[in-house]
Amino acid sequence: MGRNSRKRSTLANRAIAASAALILGGGGLIAANFYASAGEGWYGRSPSDNQVKNTAQSVSTIDCPDVGNAIPQVPQQERQSVDRELATLDTQITTAYQRFADNKERVQSDRSFAQNQLLTPLKNERLVIIQRIVAMIDRGAERPQGLESMAPCTLRADENDNGQDQDQGDGQDQGQDQGDGQDQGQDQDQGDGQDQGQDQGDGQDQGQGQAGNGPEAGDFVDIESVQPNVQNPRKLRNASRGTFSTKCGVNANGKFNPDNVIVAPGVSNGAHHMHDYVGNQANDAFASDDDLAGGQTTCNNQGDKSTYYWPVLRLQNGQNENDAEADGGGKDQNVGEIQTPSQVTLNFVGSPVGKVTAMPRFLRIITGDAKAFVNGNANANASWSCTGFENRQLKDKYPICPEGSQVVRSFKFQSCWDGQNIDSANHRTHVAFADQNGNCPNGFQAIPQLVQRIVYDVPPPVFDGENTSVFAVDSFPEQLHKPVTDHGDFINVFDDNLMGKVVNCINTGQRCR
Numbered sequence: 001m002g003r004n005s006r007k008r009s010t011l012a013n014r015a016i017a018a019s020a021a022l023i024l025g026g027g028g029l030i031a032a033n034f035y036a037s038a039g040e041g042w043y044g045r046s047p048s049d050n051q052v053k054n055t056a057q058s059v060s061t062i063d064c065p066d067v068g069n070a071i072p073q074v075p076q077q078e079r080q081s082v083d084r085e086l087a088t089l090d091t092q093i094t095t096a097y098q099r100f101a102d103n104k105e106r107v108q109s110d111r112s113f114a115q116n117q118l119l120t121p122l123k124n125e126r127l128v129i130i131q132r133i134v135a136m137i138d139r140g141a142e143r144p145q146g147l148e149s150m151a152p153c154t155l156r157a158d159e160n161d162n163g164q165d166q167d168q169g170d171g172q173d174q175g176q177d178q179g180d181g182q183d184q185g186q187d188q189d190q191g192d193g194q195d196q197g198q199d200q201g202d203g204q205d206q207g208q209g210q211a212g213n214g215p216e217a218g219d220f221v222d223i224e225s226v227q228p229n230v231q232n233p234r235k236l237r238n239a240s241r242g243t244f245s246t247k248c249g250v251n252a253n254g255k256f257n258p259d260n261v262i263v264a265p266g267v268s269n270g271a272h273h274m275h276d277y278v279g280n281q282a283n284d285a286f287a288s289d290d291d292l293a294g295g296q297t298t299c300n301n302q303g304d305k306s307t308y309y310w311p312v313l314r315l316q317n318g319q320n321e322n323d324a325e326a327d328g329g330g331k332d333q334n335v336g337e338i339q340t341p342s343q344v345t346l347n348f349v350g351s352p353v354g355k356v357t358a359m360p361r362f363l364r365i366i367t368g369d370a371k372a373f374v375n376g377n378a379n380a381n382a383s384w385s386c387t388g389f390e391n392r393q394l395k396d397k398y399p400i401c402p403e404g405s406q407v408v409r410s411f412k413f414q415s416c417w418d419g420q421n422i423d424s425a426n427h428r429t430h431v432a433f434a435d436q437n438g439n440c441p442n443g444f445q446a447i448p449q450l451v452q453r454i455v456y457d458v459p460p461p462v463f464d465g466e467n468t469s470v471f472a473v474d475s476f477p478e479q480l481h482k483p484v485t486d487h488g489d490f491i492n493v494f495d496d497n498l499m500g501k502v503v504n505c506i507n508t509g510q511r512c513r
Helices: 011-024 076-102 104-109 111-138 201-206 289-294 496-507
Strands: 059-063 154-157 220-222 243-246 275-279 307-311 313-316 343-349 364-368 382-386 398-400 407-412 449-456 470-473 487-491
Touching: 059 076, 076 104, 076 111, 104 111, 111 154, 243 496, 307 449, 343 496, 364 407, 382 398, 398 407, 449 487
Parallel strands: 220 398
Antiparallel strands: 059 154, 243 343, 275 307, 307 487, 313 470, 343 449, 364 487, 382 407, 407 449
8 A cells, every 4th residue: 555745735835724724713622513403313412492503404424322332341251242243333334424425415405315214224223233232241241221222323413514613611631741741642621712713604615625524624723823731730759750662663664454453353444444553563353462462563672562553644635545445445435645654652651640550461542532523522532733832732623734843643541550451341441541630540550651642744734626635534434534533542562571661660760762
């Protein structure tokens, strides 16, 4: 598969982008959901009168409840089977979204068509799979209640039609910035008034990425219009102040696939978008722990066979990769040239309140939410910024960087572990984020925190009819390439000796490689 690392655009294109930035203003958190009220099962979730007003004319995607997040426990022997069924639910959504996209004009004008041809069949298909999941769990754990009620999906109104971007409020950020002044992690709440760029209404529909399902002009913001918003917890006397850095390259060898061995083991194209991989080279949907332990690694230190992966960033400029007709690529509406990062930094850092303990081997951690556009941003955890401006972090906007500055994606992984499990039924509850002061929840212990920073030399967006050129992360088709869906995955395959060195370096305040 070909790859390209694009250089800066022309000054003329920069002028266009700068003009757009002045119109759009600063960035905040993702817009509130708006639905048109047209009967149960059509647009949504009992909207208020204000939500209903003037939204009936346009819908942008299919919105289905995330069943995986609602499953409290799964018997160990049933986990892989349940994960496969959950992957089937994802495939059902992507298939329904394609029907929606192919018939969008009729969906907009004919409510009965949407209900009868899209929503009702999708509900029936989902119900069969959900009932199967319930039966699997019931074999060895408490029968989950209420999952069947998650079968119905809705059509989500296009928030850009009304220009209603609203700050979602306090408490969205879950990762604290631990790392060496890089401001690489999660911005503290964007703050009242940070959402300076109210979407400009009907004009937004004129700017659309070449995938046909995003991103839009309103998904970008001039980083210089965003106020500094990063805050770090105060480090106490017993803080673990060291850093361990592992160098694993930038995926220059081009290892890509649309699998996700954590979320959808044994399922080809379980992600419905393409991933970059660094570190372990044995990673695909069918990799076992033994496969990972025996795999090759791109990391300089061969004791680190961990796998680090994230959605690729593409330049939608009319030129495609050779996955244009493949799963995870064009078949899932991910188009354009995959961009090779100019830099990938992987640091493990400590706790501001105490010492850290070793990660267990094969610990799985997912940070961020690939479905955050429809799920809401409770689990959204990636940040976007520009080099030279990393004290200004965005969650639901892509940055427009000034000349000489590069785009930065940052991920801060969960730094608290339950002390027992290397994974959990929803792939989240066995790990947790520290609170705003750096303390782990009761029953959890601090572990080295992975801080991941990915830098790209890409041109700023240009929305100019046939000359449109934008960058965007790969996503599930119905997630519309929104920046808030960015996420990262990690499986710890450090050998025991190297993990011991990591912990010692961090706890004794050293900087090690």
